[in-house]
Amino acid sequence: MTVVTWLGCDLVTGRIVEELPDLAPSGTIGALLGAYTSATFRLPIPRAGHGAAPRDWVAATEPGRSMIVAVLAGQPVWAGIVLVREGGTEATLSLACVTLEGYLDRRYVGDHTWTGQDEASVIAAGLAGDATSIEGIGLAVDAPATGTLRDRTYLATDDKTVYSALRELMGVQGGPEWTIALGWTDATQTAVSKTLRVRSRIGYPSTTPTAVFTTGTASAVLSAVGSSDARYTYREDYSSGSGANHVMATSSGEGETRPQSAPARADSLFGAGWPRYEHRYSPSSSITVQATLDAHAASALGILAFGARILTIVGRADAYPVLGTDWGVGDDIGYDLVGHRHIDGLTGVARAIGWDLDPLAGTVAPILLTPGQDVIS
Structure with missing residues (x-):
């Protein structure tokens, strides 16, 4: 049984158009810090009888105008813009969606020259303004100053999207992070709010987080309430x-x-006897200042030097810690795990830079940032 409530909402106002109880994702839905994800869905639309389609399903799923919203434990945790709707003879509709961050990849940056300006309150907010100030999706911008000053020049003729510019800005060493946060516009819970949030760091850092995933048989080094039955x-x-x-x-x-x-x-x-492993990449197509490229290279080295060490945890979505209530994108979370690989236990704290939620299986998997990695990787 699904643990998620599905809503079809107006993309611009966030107003709930229709609840879609029989909507079913084809796989997982997910979120990533400073990036968009996609998902596909099936919606039964029989003309009559048991399980008949909701009255306003057409308006609730209109491509380009509507968004599908997932509500978990009373909180909106995911929203996807409907881009493709397909149906015909069969009594089933298919929908293809991209998360709200994907809208920023459909808007282009104008002409800007910023010298010694704050990376968030001026540069990131200015870039966001190219997508939000005129004919946008009702996206509020929350970008207080970080105190870090940068130089940036953008030309409309470069055909750079707002999404790619914000990604590049986040990708430079120490760059500002961003995400689109969801909520309710007011206590009536009849409309979903959408806020582009920019910070030096998104989420809450903690050496002793209150959100802890456990296997149920761990050494309990970290305090946990309830059990996520994690694997x-x-x-x-x-x-x-x-x-x-x-x-x-x-x-x-x-x-x-x-x-x-x-x-x-x-x-x-190299001093310890390692051979050289080379990596070359292009963080952006229009960077001309070597110092900026040096910062990108240094950032990438921090990610790659010791290789990837990837911890994957899957726990119950309806048990503590609950996504959207106990933890969210950018937060530090704890883990207290035991397995054949770690018979003495694997405990620690890691940052959740995203998540995958399987509504049908009722499980959630935080995407964890391991030491030495960077959020843009």
């Missing part, structure tokens, strides 16, 4: 794209005209 896997990966100790960031151009960073190197690994 876990731990993966170590130094394959291409996951591990490297010599990194260069590049931009547009060819040969000697191509801007590129100085190599960012993990000298401690």
Whole structure:
């Protein structure tokens, strides 16, 4: 039985158009810090009889105008813009959605020159304004100053989307993080609010978080209330794209005209006898300042130097800690786990930079950031 309530809402106002109790996702729904995700759904639409389609299902699922909202434990936790609606002879409708962050990839940046300006209250908010100030989706912007000043120039002729510009800004070393947060517009809970939030860090840091996932047989080093009945896997990966100790960031151009960073190197690994593993990538197509590329390379090295160490946890969505109530994107969460790989227990704290929710199975999997990684990876 699903643990989620599904709503079809007006995209701009957030007003609930219709509840969609028989809506079924084709897989999981998810969220990532500073990124969009997608999902597909099936909606039964028999013309009459038991299980007949909701009265206003057409308006509640109109492509480009509506959004599907998932409510868990009374809180909106996911919203996806309906982009594709397909149906015909059969009594089933298929829907394809992208989360609200995807709208920013449909709006383009204008002409801007910022010199020594705050990265959040001026630059990020200014970029967001290109998507929200005129004919937007009713997205509020919450971007207080972080105190970090940066130089940025954008040209409308570069055809850069607001999404890609915000991603690039977040990707620079120490760049501001952003997400789109959901809530209710008021106590009546008849409309969903949408807020683009920009901070030096999204979410709450803690060395002793109150949200803790447990296997139910762990050593209880961390205090937990209730039981998420978690299962876990731990993966170590130094394959291409996951591990490297010599990194260069590049931009547009060819040969000697191509801007590129100085190599960012993990000298401690070379000193310990490691061979070189190289990685080159382009964080953006229009960066011309080497210092900016150097910062991107340094950031990528921090992610790749020791390879990926990926802890995957899957727990009950309807038990403590509950997504949207006890924890959310950007928060530090705890884990207290026991398995054949870690018979003495695996305990610690990690940052949740996203999540995957399986409404039909009733499970949630936080996407955890391991030490040395970066949120943009």
